[in-house]
Structure formats: structure tokens, C-alpha cells
Amino acid sequence: MSVRYTQDHEWVRLDGDVATVGITKYAQEQLGDVVFVELPEIGRTVTKGVELAVVESVKAASDVFAPLAGEVVEVNSALPDAPQGVNEDPEGAAWFVKLRVADQGEFDGLMDAVSYKAFVDSL
Amino acid sequence: MSSASDILDGVLTTPLNGEHVARAARMVPFAGYDMPVQYEGILAEHLWTRANAGLFDVSHMGQAFLIGPDHATTAAALEALIPADIRNLAPGRQRYSQLLADDGGILDDLMVTRPVDPADDGKLFLVVNAACKVADFAHIRAKLPAVITLVEAPERALVALQGPKAAAVMARLSPESDALAFMAARWTAVAGVAAHVSRSGYTGEDGFEISVADTDAVALWRALLAEPEVKPIGLGARDSLRLEAGLCLYGHDIDTTTSPVEAALVWSIQKRRREEGGFPGAARIQRELAEGPARVRVGLKPEGRAPAREGTEIVADGRVVGRVTSGGFGPSVGGPIAMGYVEAAFAKPGTALDLVVRGKPLPAQVVTMPFVPNGYKR
Numbered sequence: 001m002s003v004r005y006t007q008d009h010e011w012v013r014l015d016g017d018v019a020t021v022g023i024t025k026y027a028q029e030q031l032g033d034v035v036f037v038e039l040p041e042i043g044r045t046v047t048k049g050v051e052l053a054v055v056e057s058v059k060a061a062s063d064v065f066a067p068l069a070g071e072v073v074e075v076n077s078a079l080p081d082a083p084q085g086v087n088e089d090p091e092g093a094a095w096f097v098k099l100r101v102a103d104q105g106e107f108d109g110l111m112d113a114v115s116y117k118a119f120v121d122s123l
Numbered sequence: 124m125s126s127a128s129d130i131l132d133g134v135l136t137t138p139l140n141g142e143h144v145a146r147a148a149r150m151v152p153f154a155g156y157d158m159p160v161q162y163e164g165i166l167a168e169h170l171w172t173r174a175n176a177g178l179f180d181v182s183h184m185g186q187a188f189l190i191g192p193d194h195a196t197t198a199a200a201l202e203a204l205i206p207a208d209i210r211n212l213a214p215g216r217q218r219y220s221q222l223l224a225d226d227g228g229i230l231d232d233l234m235v236t237r238p239v240d241p242a243d244d245g246k247l248f249l250v251v252n253a254a255c256k257v258a259d260f261a262h263i264r265a266k267l268p269a270v271i272t273l274v275e276a277p278e279r280a281l282v283a284l285q286g287p288k289a290a291a292v293m294a295r296l297s298p299e300s301d302a303l304a305f306m307a308a309r310w311t312a313v314a315g316v317a318a319h320v321s322r323s324g325y326t327g328e329d330g331f332e333i334s335v336a337d338t339d340a341v342a343l344w345r346a347l348l349a350e351p352e353v354k355p356i357g358l359g360a361r362d363s364l365r366l367e368a369g370l371c372l373y374g375h376d377i378d379t380t381t382s383p384v385e386a387a388l389v390w391s392i393q394k395r396r397r398e399e400g401g402f403p404g405a406a407r408i409q410r411e412l413a414e415g416p417a418r419v420r421v422g423l424k425p426e427g428r429a430p431a432r433e434g435t436e437i438v439a440d441g442r443v444v445g446r447v448t449s450g451g452f453g454p455s456v457g458g459p460i461a462m463g464y465v466e467a468a469f470a471k472p473g474t475a476l477d478l479v480v481r482g483k484p485l486p487a488q489v490v491t492m493p494f495v496p497n498g499y500k501r
Contacts, residue, residue, distance in 0.1 A: 032359070033166035035452040036428050036459075038481075054481065056430055058165040058452050059359055080428065 003091075004067075004110035007119065011091055012067045014107050021067055022095040023055065023086065026120050031057040034086040039075040039096060046070060046099070048106055053096050055086060068106035070099030137182035138280045138340040148357060154253035156183040158358055165359035169454040172326060172364060173495070176286035177356035178347050185256025186279045186334060189247040189263075191271040194237065197245050200271045204263060206383060206402045207235065208393035209247070215239030217306045217321050219391050221383050222251075222259060227404020227411075228379035229386065230262060231255040232371065234332075236308045236321060248308070248319065250281070250332070252373045280340035285330035285364070287498055288352035293320075293331055296346060300331055305500045314346035326361065327368025327497040366460060367453045369422060369492025375433060376420060376448040376462060384411035385464065387420045418445065419470045422492035423461040423478065425485055430459040431478040437465055438477040438484055444469050447478065455495045462492065 003013045009027035013020045028034065036056040046052055046066040053064040076095050079085060085094040101107065111119060129136045135156045143150060148159035159180065161168060171177055191197035198209040207220035214237055222230040236248040251259045264273050284292060294301040297313040300320040308321035316339045324330035335343050347353050362372065371377045377386045382404065389397075389412065396402065400409055425431050430451050437445035450461030461478070469476060472491050477484035 032161065033164050035166075036430055038429065056452070058169075058363060058454065059160075061430070061432060083428075 002112070004107055004112060005116035005119075006065070006067045006110055008065050008067075010064060010067045012107060012110060014101065014104070017101050017104065018073065019068060019070060019099045019101050019107065020095045021052065021064070021097045021099060023064060023090055024116070024120075025090050027062075028087050028090040031055065031060075031062060031086075033058045034083045037079040037083045037086065037096070039077075039079065040072050042072050042075060044072045046072065055083075064096055066099070067110060068099070069102040071102075072097055073100045074098035135183070137180055138337040139180045139182060139282075139344055142341060142344055143180065143355070146355060148355070151358070153358060154183055156253060158183060159355070160359045161357040162355050165357070165363060166454050168354065168356040168360035169363050171354050172286045172328065172356055172360060173455050174287065175354070176284055176288040176292055176330075176350075176352040177326070177360065177364075178344070178353050179283040179285065179356050179358075179361055180280075180344070181283050181332070182280040182337075182340065183253035184281055185249075185251040185253065185259060186276040186281060187249045187251070187260060187263075188274045188276065189249060189267075189271060190274055191245045193245045196268075197247055197271055200267055201235065201247060202396070202402060204266055204403065205233070205235070206392040206396050206405075206408065208395050209235060209237070211393070211395070212237045214241070215307050215309055217308050217323055221377070221388065221391070222262065223383075223403040224379055225403045227382040227407035229373070229377045229381055229383065230379060231259050232373055232377060233259070234321070234323065236319075239309050250334075254374060276334075278337050279334050280337045280343075281332060281334050282340070282344060282347070283324045283326075283330060283332045284347060284353065285324045285326040285328045285356075286352075287329060289328070289330045290500070292347065292350045292352050295350070300333075303331075305329075313343060316343045316346070318343070322500060325368070325370055326364035327370070327493055327495065327499075328364070329498045329500045360454075363451060363454055366449050366451060366462070367455055367494045368497060369462065369494060371420070372449055381420075381464070382408055382411060382416065384408055385416045385418055385420065415467055418464045418466055420448070420462060420464055421470050422490045422494060423447065423450070423463060423476070423487050424490045424494075425459045425461065425478055425487040427485060428458060429480050429485055431461045431480050431485070431487070435461070435463070436479040437463055437469075437487075438479055439465075439469050439474075444476070453494055460494045461487075465489070
């Protein structure tokens with residue numbers, strides 16, 4: 001089981017053919033206080049890079065993009081009622097979506113933790 | 124020696140810039156200035172201000188004095204540019220008003236204070252928005268009669284202490300300020316610093332705006348922050364506080380296309396001026412007062428949790444009837460709030476409307492403002 005990252009600050013953890021997706025600690029720090037989360041319908045099929053969810057802070061709305069192609073098989077139904085969880089545990093309990101992955105090769109193409117840290121440090 | 128508009132790398136800074144940076148505030152460009160948007164977080168800062176006292180650096184705003192031979196002459200010159208009654212403004216009192224274009228559109232909003240000291244007869248103190256100040260001062264100068272001078276005060280800093288515990292702080296540091304009534308002002312000392320203090324602000328809370336020489340700004344800032352009720356607050360919370368208070372933000376809720384009547388600022392036009400006119404756009408404003416404006420600024424309460432941001436279309440009866448001009452999350456309300464303009468027929472509190480957020484119509488209701496009760500000292 002490993003975790004990969006996108007340049008849009010999503011993280012992805014792959015278990016078998018199911019990818020759990022959330023936003024990174026860096027992303028939630030940039031957003032500030034999260035006050036609203038909009039999640040997709042279960043069963044929706046997405047391609048890599050499309051808008052998957054919306055996260056809003058006090059100041060602004062931001063899109064969460066699909067880090068890879070797949071079908072939405074589960075959403076974190078606790079988030080809409082407790083969006084502040086995204087600030088508290090963004091890379092754990094406050095995951096957004098689970099995707100059944102279409103092409104695991106897309107996962108291998110994402111940044112690993114070392115690359116992502118270097119990417120964030122360069123920003 | 125510092126100035127309220129030091130230029131570093133093409134970005135203006137206030138005399139308190141170093142204080143913000145030392146406290147690790149998140150800095151953003153705002154109206155050409157490098158300003159703190161937040162320190163510990165907008166939500167915490169907003170709620171702190173509503174419960175305690177928040178300290179804001181608003182030194183980027185434009186401060187100036189209008190100076191003429193006597194109050195009647197100076198007041199008449201300003202009344203030719205704004206719709207408020209300045210002639211009858213008592214010494215030591217302050218008013219909110221708008222600089223108007225010839226068609227009645229709003230060039231900027233501003234605070235006008237008549238000094239309390241008889242030695243200052245003929246002077247008026249103005250505070251205008253940072254983003255508008257260059258244009259405002261040029262506009263005012265171009266319209267002034269020869270006997271009146273506009274003297275800008277870029278060497279002055281301005282801080283706002285806002286919240287229900289602001290008065291307790293001032294009772295210790297500036298008893299004469301604590302004694303001020305709402306919308307009153309005086310020259311006095313705060314923590315030993317010579318200051319012009321008004322009992323006003325832009326958060327809906329009781330509070331004070333304190334103007335001091337830029338060389339005294341850091342000493343004042345530190346003295347206020349040494350009080351246990353006081354924390355520094357960034358522009359992010361200032362925006363959510365003023366939105367909850369139902370107050371307009373220039374360039375968003377009011378601009379050159381909106382009149383004070385459309386903006387629901389009729390309360391700021393005193394009876395004598397409504398009747399006599401004599402200000403730019405008076406014909407339009409008197410017509411809108413008599414017939415009602417075609418559109419009006421209203422408060423909007425979205426159902427559900429999704430915030431409706433500036434620009435969101437307001438829909439009723441299957442067509443667009445208005446647009447959100449400020450919207451977001453109200454930390455004290457605990458949910459989304461917005462304000463915007465709607466056709467007059469849809470302005471009544473209780474009217475059901477839809478706000479189109481990301482293509483989806485979300486139900487909302489027209490509500491009276493403020494969204495949270497104000498705490499002004501009455």
C-alpha cells in the first residue's frame with residue numbers, strides 16, 4: 001500500500017484497485033478554515049484531471065481534481081456535516097472519495113512522498 | 124523615519140508591516156499594499172473579535188483634512204460632493220457618507236469627522252478607502268473652492284480596535300476615549316501616544332478607530348496587544364465581520380454603477396439633504412427616493428451549507444433577477460450568508476430565491492441585515 005501525490009495537492013492511497021483520495025496537509029494550510037465540502041455522486045465515472053469535489057474555505061472555493069480515472073464507489077459522508085475535519089486530519093480521517101481505478105498505471109505516474117515534498121518546497 | 128506608504132519593491136507597506144511579519148501573519152497584496160490576511164486563522168480571529176477585542180491595521184486607508192475658514196464654508200464645500208448633512212454635524216461627531224459621481228453613482232464611501240475643539244473650526248477629517256484614495260483626493264481637490272484646502276496625511280497610521288471588550292481596554296489606556304459615544308471623536312492620548320480616536324469601526328461591534336503619527340504606530344500597536352483582551356486580526360476576518368454586519372465593501376457591494384438608494388444607504392442621507400438636494404446625482408437619488416429604485420441591495424441566507432460567492436446569479440421565476448456582490452461563510456452565523464442586488468419586486472424579507480452555485484440553483488431567502496445583531500454603544 002503506498003501513497004502518491006498530484007501537483008494539485010491531492011493525495012491518493014491505493015488498496016488493490018480502490019484509490020482513496022483527499023487533499024494534502026499543505027493544501028489545507030493554504031486554504032485555511034474549511035467550511036464546506038461538496039462530494040460527487042456514487043457511481044460517477046471520472047477521467048484524470050476532472051473536477052471531483054469542491055472544498056470551500058472561509059475565503060474561497062477550490063476544486064479537488066480526480067488524480068486518476070475511475071468510478072466513484074464511496075464518499076466520506078461525514079465531511080459535509082463536519083468540513084473542519086479537512087483542517088484537522090486531511091491525510092487521514094478526512095478523505096474525500098474512493099475510486100475504483102481503471103488504469104493502475106496512472107497511479108505509478110504520480111509523485112511519491114519525496115517528490116511531492118520537493119515540489120512543495122519549490123513553491 | 125518611516126511613512127504610512129513606504130515603498131518596498133513596488134509594494135506599499137504600512138508602518139506596522141514589520142509587526143505583522145514578526146507575528147508570522149500571512150501577507151497578501153491588497154490595494155497596492157502588503158497586508159496581513161490572517162494570523163492564526165480567519166475563523167478564530169473573527170470569533171475572537173466578536174467575543175473580545177480585535178486589532179486591525181488599516182493604515183492603508185486614506186486620511187486627509189479639509190481646511191477652510193469656518194465650519195459653514197468647509198461643510199458647504201464637502202456637501203457639494205456628498206449627500207450627508209455636514210452643516211449640522213455637531214463638533215466631535217462623525218458621519219458615514221459617499222462621494223458621488225454626477226450621475227449619482229458611488230465613487231467611494233468615507234467617514235467624515237468634525238473636530239470637537241473650537242480651535243479646529245473649519246476643519247473636517249476624512250477617511251477614505253485605500254484603493255480609491257488617489258482618485259478621491261484628486262476628485263475632491265478638483266471640486267474645492269479656492270478657500271478650502273485638502274491636506275493629505277500620509278504620515279498618519281490608523282488602527283481599529285473592535286469588539287465587546289474594546290471599551291474595557293480603552294478604559295485602561297485612554298479613559299477619555301472610553302467616554303466617547305458611538306460616532307463621536309476627539310484628540311486624546313492612547314497609552315501615552317497622541318491620537319485622534321473615534322468610536323466607530325466596520326465590524327458591527329463597539330470599537331474605536333485610532334489615528335496616530337506613523338512614528339508612534341508600533342508603540343501604540345504593541346501597547347494595545349499587551350492587553351489580554353486584544354489579538355491582531357487580519358483582513359480576512361475584517362471582511363467576514365463586515366459582511367455579517369451588513370456593511371458594504373467598496374468595489375463589491377457599491378461602485379460607480381450603484382446609487383446610495385439602491386445600496387440601501389438612505390439612512391446616511393439626512394432629511395435636509397434629501398429634500399434640498401445640491402449634491403451630485405441629486406435628481407436621480409430624489410427620483411429613486413420618491414418612486415423606489417429599480418433594484419436594491421438585500422441580505423440573502425442560503426439554505427444548506429454551500430456559500431454563494433460574489434458574482435453568483437440570483438434567480439426567481441426562472442430568470443435572473445440579480446447578482447450576489449459579497450458572499451461567503453459567516454463564522455458567527457455558522458453558515459453561508461450573502462448580499463446582493465435584486466429587482467425591487469424581490470427585495471422583501473422572506474422572498475424565496477435561488478442562487479446558482481456551480482450551475483445548480485440552491486434555495487435562499489431574502490433576510491434583513493445585519494446577519495448578527497450589532498454591538499454599537501448607544
